[in-house]
Amino acid sequence: MRRIRANAILILTVAWILGTFYYLWQDSKPSSSSSSSSSSSSSAMEEKQKQNQDQASGEAVLQLLGQFDEKAFLSSKQLKTGEDPYREHAFNLQESDRLGSERAIRDTRHYRCASVTFDPDLPPTSIIITFHNEARSTLLPEDCRLLSQIPKVRCLRNERREGLIRSRVRGASAASASILTFLDSHCEVNTDWLQPMIQRVKEDHTRVVSPIIDVISLDNFAYLAASADLRGGFDWSLHFKWEQIPIEQKMARNDPTQPIRTPVIAGGIFVMDKGWFNHLGQYDTHMDIWGGENFELSFRVWMCGGSLEILPCSRVGHVFRKRHPYDFPEGNALTYIKNTRRAAEVWMDEYKQYYYAARPSAQGKAFGSIADRLALRRKLNCNSFRWYLENVYPELKIPEQEVAYSLLKQGGLCLESHGTDSLGLAECKTTPNIPASQKWTLIEPQIRQQDLCLAITAFTAGSKVRLEPCNIKESRQVGVCVI
Numbered sequence: 001m002r003r004i005r006a007n008a009i010l011i012l013t014v015a016w017i018l019g020t021f022y023y024l025w026q027d028s029k030p031s032s033s034s035s036s037s038s039s040s041s042s043s044a045m046e047e048k049q050k051q052n053q054d055q056a057s058g059e060a061v062l063q064l065l066g067q068f069d070e071k072a073f074l075s076s077k078q079l080k081t082g083e084d085p086y087r088e089h090a091f092n093l094q095e096s097d098r099l100g101s102e103r104a105i106r107d108t109r110h111y112r113c114a115s116v117t118f119d120p121d122l123p124p125t126s127i128i129i130t131f132h133n134e135a136r137s138t139l140l141p142e143d144c145r146l147l148s149q150i151p152k153v154r155c156l157r158n159e160r161r162e163g164l165i166r167s168r169v170r171g172a173s174a175a176s177a178s179i180l181t182f183l184d185s186h187c188e189v190n191t192d193w194l195q196p197m198i199q200r201v202k203e204d205h206t207r208v209v210s211p212i213i214d215v216i217s218l219d220n221f222a223y224l225a226a227s228a229d230l231r232g233g234f235d236w237s238l239h240f241k242w243e244q245i246p247i248e249q250k251m252a253r254n255d256p257t258q259p260i261r262t263p264v265i266a267g268g269i270f271v272m273d274k275g276w277f278n279h280l281g282q283y284d285t286h287m288d289i290w291g292g293e294n295f296e297l298s299f300r301v302w303m304c305g306g307s308l309e310i311l312p313c314s315r316v317g318h319v320f321r322k323r324h325p326y327d328f329p330e331g332n333a334l335t336y337i338k339n340t341r342r343a344a345e346v347w348m349d350e351y352k353q354y355y356y357a358a359r360p361s362a363q364g365k366a367f368g369s370i371a372d373r374l375a376l377r378r379k380l381n382c383n384s385f386r387w388y389l390e391n392v393y394p395e396l397k398i399p400e401q402e403v404a405y406s407l408l409k410q411g412g413l414c415l416e417s418h419g420t421d422s423l424g425l426a427e428c429k430t431t432p433n434i435p436a437s438q439k440w441t442l443i444e445p446q447i448r449q450q451d452l453c454l455a456i457t458a459f460t461a462g463s464k465v466r467l468e469p470c471n472i473k474e475s476r477q478v479g480v481c482v483i
């Protein structure tokens, strides 16, 4: 009896181990694989199915391209022997050309994404791709005449160099669908990338959604899965960075297919309702070429009643480059400063001082008139930047640096702290330096000494001022600033 039980346990254990391996193998195998060499253990039937899929996808591509002859198009502008394949586009053009526009890539989504369902009647979307001297093999058309041979494609050519911001606005205005999909011009979309985004926007038109952006190697064009635990963040110089989802949010995520709230989007790839895009003021069209527009859009969306999400079940690959392959007529740095300065001046309220502290070179640089954008902000009755920091991005640390400090004088005497809670007036001391007890720092809206803040004891005439631990939500400390 005991032996039978032991055997049963052994069999169950072996089955469990095999099952686990099968599960892991299922999870990691490339499900969109159409390369017949990918799996030697597949049965003949599976091979046949794959071949059929291959054929079907090949035909679908032919249908999509219509009369457009991709091979002829690419061969008319080939790399010369000995030419640096990185020179013109800052990625390996030779490798990009060799791959062509259709290849099998690994489905990098979490396996549970495959069973997520979508409404059968999702609304259509217009895809807007802006480009400037893009390579022929990463974005097929660079010539509007050839481009128009591809069914459904419209090509708008600007009279002069406008940059991505004004070009996107022009593309959005010409779009016929009610949902806009913005794509960079060197992207490769993955399995069912579009449905999750359209679904979220259909359910709530104020959502602005973005896929997880996978990495396409600029050297060999390998398609690499990006982490699903990242969101968009920034530092005070308005430098975008990917950052880990805060640990509490990560712990609370029990469904890996659920959207990730993000303070900002990277800006290259996102989906937005067209009516909402127009209602919110499209883009700041006084921004030039590239950069900063993602902050302006992100602040505006959050502060004016919308939200930003990254959808883990949508994956799009992007060639991340180390330099811009095109020139900036005003110079790269000046353009970035102009654009981010406009974003800071319109949206960051008193917190723009931290932007200037982190990017001192921005001080005094021209950024044009922002009157129309300030009017837009008033019209839309948007929240303050402080609201944004408290509700959307509390993880962004406010610099502890002393923004403005000085003595606080009454008559000939100066306010001085004694210990942690008592205050008094004393002879002003300035040599050799202001002592810590008389040095008061203004960090709006509080007056501080390290972690202690000046506060009134009550909102009545004659109430005393005292020192207490700083608390930004304590109105008795904010009131002190009004003096």
Ligand SMILES: [Mn+2]
Pocket (backbone or CB within 6 Å): 184, 185, 186, 268, 318, 319
């Ligand atoms: Mn890009």
